[in-house]
């Protein structure tokens with residue numbers, strides 16, 4: 799932990815964060831996205847943003863993951 803952020807709240811849900819910008823649930827969802835992206839990229843040529851939009855369209859994607867995706871897309875493309 800480098801303590802670069804003093805924020806103790808998740809940027810998405812305002813629950814207590816685990817020291818970073820997300821709470822534990824949103825952080826786990828983010829980590830799962832990163833893992834999924836690695837697998838997808840081995841199977842096809844796809845960019846990060848494109849990947850996020852595909853996952854968001856998927857009806858099986860959980861609400862936590864969707865919230866993380868919305869946040870990332872907004873942050874990278876305001």
Ligand SMILES: [Zn+2]
Nearest residue numbers: 808811821824
């Ligand atoms: Zn959260």
